[in-house]
Amino acid sequence: MAAPRRRPTLARREARWGVLFLAPWLVGFLVFYAGPMVASLWLSFTDYDIVNPPRFVGLDNYRQMLADPMVARSLRNTVYYTVLHVPLTMAISLGLALLLNRVGRLSGFFRTVFYLPVMTPAVAVGILFLLLLNTQDGLVNGFLGWFGIDGPSWTTDPAWVMPGIVLMSLWSLGSTVVIYLAALQNVPRELHEAATVDGAGSWQRFRSVTLPMISGALFFTLIVNTIAALQMFTEVYTMFFGNQSTQQRFDADASTFYVIYLFQQAFQFLHMGFASALAWLLFLVILVITVVQLRLSKRWVYYESEES
């Protein structure tokens, strides 16, 4: 007599369904991410111009990266931008979210208003800010002029190019605002009430209740915004490199982001092997920064599922 067939446990069945639902993503990941990543790793050891077969050159591309001053410069520009952009985006977004959280019935309207700029195509944002940041007739310097401030040359003075780009980047912080707002609305009211009963003021409640309770959201946006900042491309490319005339009229040293340099090497100069090596360096930089952030997060991020 055959042994009765054991019915799969609930956990196993759930796991099967989980894998099934994940399958499209897994296939997409393998075909469109993992495969090309392996290919680009191989290409980073070759001299390759798309048309002719790759020629193995060992570590030449990596050696060239060390010798090329624009690699270091573009990386420095990108890190500089990230260091300015990420904390500013998080701080301003949190401020706006706190305000929106108090608005009440009109919250939906304002949430939409703050999110709308995110819908603006990145190319349009680049062109728009090229006009807004015009030294002589731009609205930004016009605004500063009301306060008697002689605005800087945002697009031509190498010292002010990056702050101008950071200013532009703040246009699209709607996504971060929405995430913070959702997190704020999930903070249990009774915690605030308990803190109030204990005599906590608004600042103490913010520091000791609100911030810990939304630390998960803060951490998520820190990671996501950092990665996006390190890969900044479209808006800056549109502003300073988008067509022949813009590319020819700006100081490339101050505005060349790492991915822009990578793109130039790949598609303008046809150095696909070198560009692949650049891509891998960026991948490693992002990986290291993300791992460090993950490690540090254990000290300040609170998840409700964790036992306190």
Next chain:
Amino acid sequence: MARVRSVAVLAAVTLAVAGCGGVGGNDDSGGGGAAGKGAISTLGFSLPDEIATTRVETFKKAHPDIPVTITEGAFDEQQFLSAVASGNPPDLVYLNRKLIGTYAKQGSILPLDDCVAKQGIDMAQYRPAAKDEVTLDGKVYGIPEFYSVRVVYMNEAILREAGLTPDDVDLSDWAGLAALNAKLAKVEGGKLTRIGIDPKIPEFLPMWAKANGADLLAADGRTANLADPKVAEALRTGLSLIEDQGGWGAFKAFRDTFDFFGAQSPLAKNQIAVWPMEDWFLNVAGRETPDAELVVRPFVDRAGQPLTFASGSAWVVPKGAKNPDAACTFAKTMTATDTWYAAAKARADKRAADRTPFTGLYTGNVEADKRIFAELYRPSGNKRFDDAVATILSVQDKGFSLPASPAGAEFDKAWYDAVNRALSGGGDGSADLARGQREASAALNRAAG
């Protein structure tokens, strides 16, 4: 991340294709044979006006056995390279001639010498400066199309206000430029409100250098010459003109507000007095501001001899094109004297119907231009514009171009970056040119190796 990914995706696709026998594993010969057959497609070309549509129609009538698909839009290097890499390129690509050297060296476009020989394309009909740009190591890689030259535009109203006449504007006298500029430029309340002389650098540095007897790139397209003291002197001249008008930040900010395409152009608004610019602006000015007090003169070297920096587009046949012979037939027809003439006639008729002046058509084909101006062009009666047309015509054979180079794109970036660094950083630019020379030489050496 999208761009990073795109490199990887493209790489993977290309590897897959390479594994299947290589991109364009078919015949690599450069298109030849008599008039080709079969359907063809183009990339980088559009049909915005009668000059384009008339010529395409002329081809269709002459070669009904060659169906043409025009994929409209500007040339996109990613699109082009992806198409070549995937082994499915268009049969023809329309691009800026200065890109040809890089693609020729790479092998993504085919030499057309066989096509030229077999289809009897008369290369002598094209202007020498245009031929230089499409020829690398003695091989022809493109069939030249338009031919754009640079001339000096002046606003006589501003000159008069400064007590000057057009004859007082002598761009051969570099020592006198600062004084002339000071009379023409205007600064109000600390803001630049009128440019006196715009040297148009970085883009026109090759013309200023040539005027001083120096070429940025040797004729073989392989030797950079950015550290030449004559180039440095040309750059210093441009830099000092800009410095005298408030420096690069203020100068560029003011210039960025200009709209040269409309009725509110800086010419109409008296915002600029003297500036070198491409010939197309005359067409716009004739249409939008016919009453402007415009005077056009040739750009001159330091001996006062006319010269002009020429550029334009060309047709090339990518590696792996399915019908290179038919593609060659198309390029030949599109740039033939009769075809250009038909297109110019269509424009002249349209302008006559619109009651606006026909200011001619400037092509890379010498014979076509001769016929168009002899048979179709009629002076408009507006002396300023008629004289301007005569000036532009007079410099057509004074043109030079940067020769095709196997590292053309990188060479361009090197000298543009050098000038931009000088503009942004102050100083006389010699250190920036020295760095540009190092970068350009490294790129050219890599391309040669």
